[in-house]
Amino acid sequence: METVTNNREQLIPLLQQVQRREGYVSHEAATRIADQLKIAESEVFGVASFYAQFKFYPPGKNAVRVCLGTACHVRGGQVLLSALERDLGIGPGQTTKDRQFDLDRVACLGCCALAPVVTVNDEILGQVNPNKLSAAIRRAGKSKAPARGDERESDPAEDGKE
Amino acid sequence: MTLSAQSVSESAAVMVGIRFNGNPVKVRQGVTILEAARQNGVRIPALCFLQGTEAFGGCRICLVEIEGRPGFHASCVLRVEARDEGMNVLTDTDAVKAIRKEMLKLLLSEHPSGCLLCNEGPQCRESMLTISKSGHTTGCRFCSNDGDCELQRLVEEFNIKQEGGIGFSVRYRGIAVEREEPFYDRDYNLCVLCGRCVRVCREIGADVLSFVKRGPNTLIGAGMESTHLEAGCWFCGTCVLACPTGALADRQGKWDRATESRLTTCQLCDLGCEMQLDLRDGEVVRATPKVTGRVCAKGRFGLPGLISGPSRLYSPLARRKGVYAVISWEEAFKIAAERISAAASPGGGGFSLLAAPELMAEAKRLLSALNATGGQATLDTSARLAVGGAAALASEFKRGAEAVSAIDRAQVVLMVAAEPRYSHTPLWVGVRRAQRRGAKLVVIDAKRTRLARLADEYVETRAGGEAEALYAIASALDNQGDCSDGGQSGAVGDALQRAAALLSSGRLAAIVGATPLQYSNTAIYVEALRNLGKKGDLVGYLFPATDTAALKAYSTGAGAPAESGPALKITDLICGRAKPAVLYLAADVPFAKRPECGFLIAQDSMQLPEQLEADLVLPATPFGDQATNGSEQGAKSDRAVFAGVIEALGKASQADKSELIESSELAETSEQARAIARAAGQTEGGGAMMLVREISPLSFRGFSLDRVLVGFGNLGLSGLRIHPEQAARLGLQTGDEISLLRDGAEIRGRVVLDRTIPRDAVYAVVDPASAIPFPFVPGPFAANPCAVEIKRVRPSVNDGQDARR
Numbered sequence: 001m002e003t004v005t006n007n008r009e010q011l012i013p014l015l016q017q018v019q020r021r022e023g024y025v026s027h028e029a030a031t032r033i034a035d036q037l038k039i040a041e042s043e044v045f046g047v048a049s050f051y052a053q054f055k056f057y058p059p060g061k062n063a064v065r066v067c068l069g070t071a072c073h074v075r076g077g078q079v080l081l082s083a084l085e086r087d088l089g090i091g092p093g094q095t096t097k098d099r100q101f102d103l104d105r106v107a108c109l110g111c112c113a114l115a116p117v118v119t120v121n122d123e124i125l126g127q128v129n130p131n132k133l134s135a136a137i138r139r140a141g142k143s144k145a146p147a148r149g150d151e152r153e154s155d156p157a158e159d160g161k162e
Numbered sequence: 163m164t165l166s167a168q169s170v171s172e173s174a175a176v177m178v179g180i181r182f183n184g185n186p187v188k189v190r191q192g193v194t195i196l197e198a199a200r201q202n203g204v205r206i207p208a209l210c211f212l213q214g215t216e217a218f219g220g221c222r223i224c225l226v227e228i229e230g231r232p233g234f235h236a237s238c239v240l241r242v243e244a245r246d247e248g249m250n251v252l253t254d255t256d257a258v259k260a261i262r263k264e265m266l267k268l269l270l271s272e273h274p275s276g277c278l279l280c281n282e283g284p285q286c287r288e289s290m291l292t293i294s295k296s297g298h299t300t301g302c303r304f305c306s307n308d309g310d311c312e313l314q315r316l317v318e319e320f321n322i323k324q325e326g327g328i329g330f331s332v333r334y335r336g337i338a339v340e341r342e343e344p345f346y347d348r349d350y351n352l353c354v355l356c357g358r359c360v361r362v363c364r365e366i367g368a369d370v371l372s373f374v375k376r377g378p379n380t381l382i383g384a385g386m387e388s389t390h391l392e393a394g395c396w397f398c399g400t401c402v403l404a405c406p407t408g409a410l411a412d413r414q415g416k417w418d419r420a421t422e423s424r425l426t427t428c429q430l431c432d433l434g435c436e437m438q439l440d441l442r443d444g445e446v447v448r449a450t451p452k453v454t455g456r457v458c459a460k461g462r463f464g465l466p467g468l469i470s471g472p473s474r475l476y477s478p479l480a481r482r483k484g485v486y487a488v489i490s491w492e493e494a495f496k497i498a499a500e501r502i503s504a505a506a507s508p509g510g511g512g513f514s515l516l517a518a519p520e521l522m523a524e525a526k527r528l529l530s531a532l533n534a535t536g537g538q539a540t541l542d543t544s545a546r547l548a549v550g551g552a553a554a555l556a557s558e559f560k561r562g563a564e565a566v567s568a569i570d571r572a573q574v575v576l577m578v579a580a581e582p583r584y585s586h587t588p589l590w591v592g593v594r595r596a597q598r599r600g601a602k603l604v605v606i607d608a609k610r611t612r613l614a615r616l617a618d619e620y621v622e623t624r625a626g627g628e629a630e631a632l633y634a635i636a637s638a639l640d641n642q643g644d645c646s647d648g649g650q651s652g653a654v655g656d657a658l659q660r661a662a663a664l665l666s667s668g669r670l671a672a673i674v675g676a677t678p679l680q681y682s683n684t685a686i687y688v689e690a691l692r693n694l695g696k697k698g699d700l701v702g703y704l705f706p707a708t709d710t711a712a713l714k715a716y717s718t719g720a721g722a723p724a725e726s727g728p729a730l731k732i733t734d735l736i737c738g739r740a741k742p743a744v745l746y747l748a749a750d751v752p753f754a755k756r757p758e759c760g761f762l763i764a765q766d767s768m769q770l771p772e773q774l775e776a777d778l779v780l781p782a783t784p785f786g787d788q789a790t791n792g793s794e795q796g797a798k799s800d801r802a803v804f805a806g807v808i809e810a811l812g813k814a815s816q817a818d819k820s821e822l823i824e825s826s827e828l829a830e831t832s833e834q835a836r837a838i839a840r841a842a843g844q845t846e847g848g849g850a851m852m853l854v855r856e857i858s859p860l861s862f863r864g865f866s867l868d869r870v871l872v873g874f875g876n877l878g879l880s881g882l883r884i885h886p887e888q889a890a891r892l893g894l895q896t897g898d899e900i901s902l903l904r905d906g907a908e909i910r911g912r913v914v915l916d917r918t919i920p921r922d923a924v925y926a927v928v929d930p931a932s933a934i935p936f937p938f939v940p941g942p943f944a945a946n947p948c949a950v951e952i953k954r955v956r957p958s959v960n961d962g963q964d965a966r967r
Contacts, residue, residue: 027386027388028887030385030386031917034615035610035614035615038615038616039615040364040370040372040385040612040615041370041385041386041388041393042369042370042371042372042374042383042384042385042388042393043372044385045372045374045383045385045386046372046373046374046383046385049375049376049385050375056386056387
């Protein structure tokens, strides 16, 4: 962050940098950005909250994304989302209590031929059904996959305690 | 961030000839179409436009057509240029009226519109005027602005009701009304996202508001799920006045429709802002500034309670066997005079008077009367504790309008430990105005306040290091020298250098906070101020009420304590070394419980702490009372109370000449107090955290307003303020009861999280009603700042309740 001058045009690049490095924009990070750019914290939050790419809570270990683009929608993406909501006990945009899973919906993943598509972390599950999906979720929950937010050092579950 | 009207007046006034609906007019180049129309009496409706703030162009209600150009133009943002000579602005065509109406309907599709469109409206209002025990609970009262709403006026102007209603399905957003904060409620279901509150907050307020989220979920908020209080709001209430709907509404008097209004001058500080008091049945229900932004939390939300609140005192009271009885003024004066003359006579045990600074002249008159009859008395004021050595500089400080114009003239503004939070906020409006015309802002503060971010140079010091930093800079200014060595200030040398360079770059106005006057090293602060005073204008800031007037009264004229003798020292009273037979507290109550004395007389406008156990209570009127009917209910003005006591004294006592002894030189005694503080040392017997004590921005007539007024208690000023990160490190959270230990003594209080506080410090506001001892009062906590050790006593009641998700 030190490399960036106090230029308010740098707000979004800074937010992206923080999101990439820490996996979410914490209050502390927003304060640092506001100090750096000499703008209000509320403005930092206002801009960040406009874009879906910025999160304000530590993310879960595994990202589950359900595609609801046209092709996936036609082939039952909504059913998959409902199944996941039931399985994980959370709605889209939320994180499970144990910080194992994030659930999000996306507009299109660009592999419409495989519809309906769900991704679990970097794994693309094509032509998936609720049973296959449950198995994949169980697998991901057990695996010792590295935490999301590549450059992060600590366990997000630890960070999450407030 | 330029204000259009000002930027225009500064540029050469080139006139451009344009036409409104064919009628030629001459307007200044650079003015907006909307302004030009208003100057020439042409009506263009507008909603998000707010005079004095940057135009936003969001609501599209002010659309106009321009002959020969395609489309519609928002007249609040379109400026008249030289090439627009001959332009014909059409404000009244069918097309433009239709599109404005469509825009309004779209706004209304997300706004509860019962009050706008219901056919029962007039009858409903009539039938509500019934006699009832409770408030008006009939009718669709979900908005307190009904009848005083800009949206409502637009709906009427556009004839929406008569011409088929909204036409879109109305969506109720179902957002919970935010009521948890002091002073005002926020019902964002009523919000039309005009952004006026965001703009006034950004341009003249504390800059805490912003649009958050997007699309149909867009809201106004302080960000990061903070409350306004957590975000550092100053509660000047300007956003509430800017709101065109009922989304933001004062909590107090929200449903009271005022029947009349009067003007008064606020005397809660020495800026003397003109305030409009809205009255209903003779009671003040609302106070608003006459000039936008010339107001602070104290004036805006404190005046109604101060003038008409339930804590007001109206009749003289005498305490007999622990029970208060209402007595007549005559009797009250008689008791006071008898007690005073008995105590003041030789061998009578002594009579002491504590008076608020603004009552010094009256107090002095009382002493002279006593003197004439041979009494002996001592006089002091708790303002001594607040202003200390700065009294000698009193005449250097600018006050009121002078202070504002000093800032308007300045090319560089310096603010030392002077965040305009809850008090003196209007000065900030001046600073922002100065910044817009290019003036530089230098901020010296240990606290990372909202000013730090808006300053051109922010000198961050260690907790309590402002005095040293200012001293280093002021001396560098004096001899063009180097100030990279900030001594004990903890400030970065480069920042000091840059600050000094900025300060010497143009005409200076220095806004100086009172907190460093409370520090043990106050002498160097005063010295630095003396130096600065030679370079530019000094503006006293965050001193207690009407303090600079009092300072002037001390150093010159009537109130100056001249004769030397065994002075009453306020510190002696506070720590129980002085035990007068009679103690008279004239609007100056620096005690939470009864000080040691034989008989206690208290003269004040508001209820006194129960534990004070005053024997005689004389109700005085606060200022502004003449505007209401308070004085008819039995309270007298301070002057009248003193006059009554003096007259009764004349009757009660026999002439028995003896020497009048007054308080000694102010500066001298405060110097003694500071010697005690120095002797007590800074770090001995303490721990790793520094305790810094500040003067309450809410102090008025010797007490802090949060003791007697609704809402002010929620500001958290009575707590021990710690940075959230430091609190987390210590395992503390909001509301935990902690104890600050030093040399075996302790201060107890509740944790309040505050992001502006330095991480190694605890900040506390000195208020007699809290358990925080004044600095300079001999004891383990005489030094300020002083090192303390923190220990958690009891967790907060809602332990773990506020954990997120």
